[in-house]
Amino acid sequence: MDAETSTHTEPAVDEEVPLFSNLDLFLFSLIVGLVIYWFMSRKKPEHIPEFKKLDTPAPTTRETSFIEKMKKTNIIVFYGSQTGTGEEFSNRLSKDAQRYGMKGMAADPEEYEMGELARLSEIKNSLAIFCMATYGEGDPTDNAQDFYDWLQENDDEDLSGLNYTVFALGNKTYEHYNAMGKYVDKRLEELGAKRIFDLGLGDDDGNLEEDFVSWREQFWPAVCEHFGVEALGDESSIRQYELKEHTDLNMNKVYTGEIGRLKSFEVQKPPFDSKNPFLAPVTVNRRLNKGGDRHLMHLELDITGSKIRYESGDHVAVFPTNDSTLVNKLGQILGVDLDVVISLNNLDEESNKKHPFPCPTTYRTALTHYLDITHPPRTNVLYELAQYASDPKDQENMRKMASSSPEGKVSTRSCYTSRPSLNILAILEDMPSLRPPARYYSIASSSKVHPNSIHICAVVVEYETATGRINKGVATNWLKNKLVTDNGHKSTVPMYIRKSQFRLPFKTTNPVIMIGPGTGIAPFMGFIQERGWLKQQGKEVGETVMFFGCRHKNEDYIYQEELEEAEKNGVLTQLNVAFSRDQEQKVYVQHLMKKNKEDIWKLIHSDNAHIYVCGDAKNMAKDVQTALHEIGEELGGMTRTQATDYIKKLMTKGRYSQDVWS
Numbered sequence: 040m041d042a043e044t045s046t047h048t049e050p051a052v053d054e055e056v057p058l059f060s061n062l063d064l065f066l067f068s069l070i071v072g073l074v075i076y077w078f079m080s081r082k083k084p085e086h087i088p089e090f091k092k093l094d095t096p097a098p099t100t101r102e103t104s105f106i107e108k109m110k111k112t113n114i115i116v117f118y119g120s121q122t123g124t125g126e127e128f129s130n131r132l133s134k135d136a137q138r139y140g141m142k143g144m145a146a147d148p149e150e151y152e153m154g155e156l157a158r159l160s161e162i163k164n165s166l167a168i169f170c171m172a173t174y175g176e177g178d179p180t181d182n183a184q185d186f187y188d189w190l191q192e193n194d195d196e197d198l199s200g201l202n203y204t205v206f207a208l209g210n211k212t213y214e215h216y217n218a219m220g221k222y223v224d225k226r227l228e229e230l231g232a233k234r235i236f237d238l239g240l241g242d243d244d245g246n247l248e249e250d251f252v253s254w255r256e257q258f259w260p261a262v263c264e265h266f267g268v269e270a271l272g273d274e275s276s277i278r279q280y281e282l283k284e285h286t287d288l289n290m291n292k293v294y295t296g297e298i299g300r301l302k303s304f305e306v307q308k309p310p311f312d313s314k315n316p317f318l319a320p321v322t323v324n325r326r327l328n329k330g331g332d333r334h335l336m337h338l339e340l341d342i343t344g345s346k347i348r349y350e351s352g353d354h355v356a357v358f359p360t361n362d363s364t365l366v367n368k369l370g371q372i373l374g375v376d377l378d379v380v381i382s383l384n385n386l387d388e389e390s391n392k393k394h395p396f397p398c399p400t401t402y403r404t405a406l407t408h409y410l411d412i413t414h415p416p417r418t419n420v421l422y423e424l425a426q427y428a429s430d431p432k433d434q435e436n437m438r439k440m441a442s443s444s445p446e447g448k449v450s451t452r453s454c455y456t457s458r459p460s461l462n463i464l465a466i467l468e469d470m471p472s473l474r475p476p477a478r479y480y481s482i483a484s485s486s487k488v489h490p491n492s493i494h495i496c497a498v499v500v501e502y503e504t505a506t507g508r509i510n511k512g513v514a515t516n517w518l519k520n521k522l523v524t525d526n527g528h529k530s531t532v533p534m535y536i537r538k539s540q541f542r543l544p545f546k547t548t549n550p551v552i553m554i555g556p557g558t559g560i561a562p563f564m565g566f567i568q569e570r571g572w573l574k575q576q577g578k579e580v581g582e583t584v585m586f587f588g589c590r591h592k593n594e595d596y597i598y599q600e601e602l603e604e605a606e607k608n609g610v611l612t613q614l615n616v617a618f619s620r621d622q623e624q625k626v627y628v629q630h631l632m633k634k635n636k637e638d639i640w641k642l643i644h645s646d647n648a649h650i651y652v653c654g655d656a657k658n659m660a661k662d663v664q665t666a667l668h669e670i671g672e673e674l675g676g677m678t679r680t681q682a683t684d685y686i687k688k689l690m691t692k693g694r695y696s697q698d699v700w701s
Contacts, residue, residue, distance in 0.1 A: 103151055115146055117148045119186070119219060120172055139269075173219040197231055201233065207224070290380075298313070316356075319342055320531050328595040338495040340493045352562050354539055356478065357514065365412065366412070383398060422437070480496075481561040500516070541562055544649045547581065554586045555653040556659060559652075563651070570583050581648075587617070589617075629662045647694070
């Protein structure tokens with residue numbers, strides 16, 4: 040075989056053969072390198088530091104069973120309260136029980152399972168009292184809405200073991216006088232409950248306090264007779280709170296006017312509501328009227344960034360503060376240091392409210408932000424204060440004023456703030472306003488046009504009493520002094536939104552008739568803005584008719600430029616203005632309605648118009664309704680009864696809405 044063609048060559052005898060070829064070494068090195076790289080580059084486990092376990096208490100669940108809380112109690116007083124009066128009456132009734140060897144507790148129906156009413160029969164000599172206020176167009180108050188729904192929805196409920204009575208709070212100038220109290224009284228009877236005393240009707244247009252005291256003085260003897268118990272004869276003061284003064288408390292833990300959460304005014308967090316108001320900067324504060332003695336004002340509140348939403352017709356609630364001059368005067372008269380930090384602690388361990396207002400706080404803050412110190416005192420306050428009068432005649436007079444006797448009813452009760460013998464402790468313990476007194480104003484703007492601003496239209500309340508004293512409205516005078524900038528700082532107003540049923544019709548083609556003299560024009564400014572915005576969007580908008588009234592054209596024709604511009608642009612199809620005192624014979628909105636009766640009747644009867652009335656409930660709202668009855672009689676061929684029923688049906692259908700006050 041030829042050597043060049045051979046496929047295999049024998050090695051030399053003394054040459055070593057390598058164990059790995061160069062290729063093997065390369066591949067081996069590559070694998071080792073990859074393995075080392077993987078170990079070096081992979082994520083190392085994070086070191087978890089050890090922390091000492093904190094001993095945090097387990098979250099407590101809110102007790103929703105009032106039966107469980109009533110093991111030592113046999114009387115429970117539920118309240119439906121919007122401004123605090125119903126709640127205050129409930130507290131007084133629950134304290135009264137002690138004088139009859141019983142024990143009572145006041146309760147917010149929103150916080151409890153009201154289906155447990157049937158279980159009250161498990162408690163000996165049990166009684167449920169309901170202090171129910173009516174809000175709006177015969178509606179329940181916000182905190183009684185769930186209870187109202189429960190009563191409506193539970194037809195099969197058996198309340199035959201329930202003893203009850205109802206005291207209703209309302210105002211007879213309103214169409215649906217005491218509707219909520221009347222409904223609760225009637226509905227409980229329908230479900231089998233036993234009424235042990237007649238329904239009480241409190242009228243805020245007259246004297247709500249006297250109505251309550253008169254009812255209460257007849258109610259307790261009836262309770263004693265029903266349960267076979269006797270009064271203990273103990274007429275001494277029954278204190279609900281004890282006062283504690285703090286000397287070494289960290290001021291960061293002291294409330295300075297907040298409604299709910301401590302420091303909520305420093306760190307604002309949505310959502311904003313009655314317990315967490317938004318501090319809205321005032322961007323506009325101007326006088327609306329051109330002359331006259333009154334001060335009508337227009338305010339604008341900035342809600343940018345708050346996530347607050349509102350609709351035309353809603354109300355804005357603001358939390359005013361009392362006049363600092365009055366607060367300082369009280370401090371001087373009572374001889375106390377207003378900056379001392381205090382707490383009022385509830386002595387009733389079963390009560391949900393540990394304090395009547397946010398505590399700890401100072402006397403100054405309590406009197407400025409939390410207590411209503413401008414209204415005449417309740418009779419129970421006068422009774423408590425009598426014991427502090429050093430003169431026996433003064434004691435007797437104050438106790439007379441606190442009674443429901445004829446002498447007491449005619450006695451003047453306005454003297455209490457000028458008596459140096461009154462003790463601040465008694466005032467703080469018994470002052471009726473157990474929550475900040477919010478004031479509600481119809482919003483005078485549309486969120487479609489002003490999404491980041493809320494407008495208020497109000498008249499500043501200031502008048503001279505029969506004794507020559509000048510009385511000033513708390514909220515309006517406070518708002519009047521809210522300058523856009525105060526010493527370089529923006530003025531702010533604690534506020535939130537309260538929804539309303541005062542709404543424009545869903546169909547934009549429906550005509551609307553708006554009747555609102557004076558500051559009753561407020562919600563209609565929002566309506567007009569919204570109807571104008573809808574037209575700009577190309578929507579077909581029905582007729583928009585306005586009836587407005589004021590005293591003098593040259594003095595208090597408020598929003599004149601805006602109204603006339605809306606009429607010029609066709610947003611207002613009719614603008615009818617009554618100037619009541621510009622001529623010898625007074626002319627009001629109802630007179631202009633009768634002049635335009637043919638148009639009004641056609642819009643209502645043929646064109647499905649919606650009617651809106653805003654303003655004074657006592658006179659104007661009734662006169663407007665009477666005018667509509669007369670128009671129905673004359674142009675509809677109806678009797679007065681038929682015309683009255685016709686208007687009532689419009690209300691039932693939601694085509695006649697009122698936003699009125701007395």
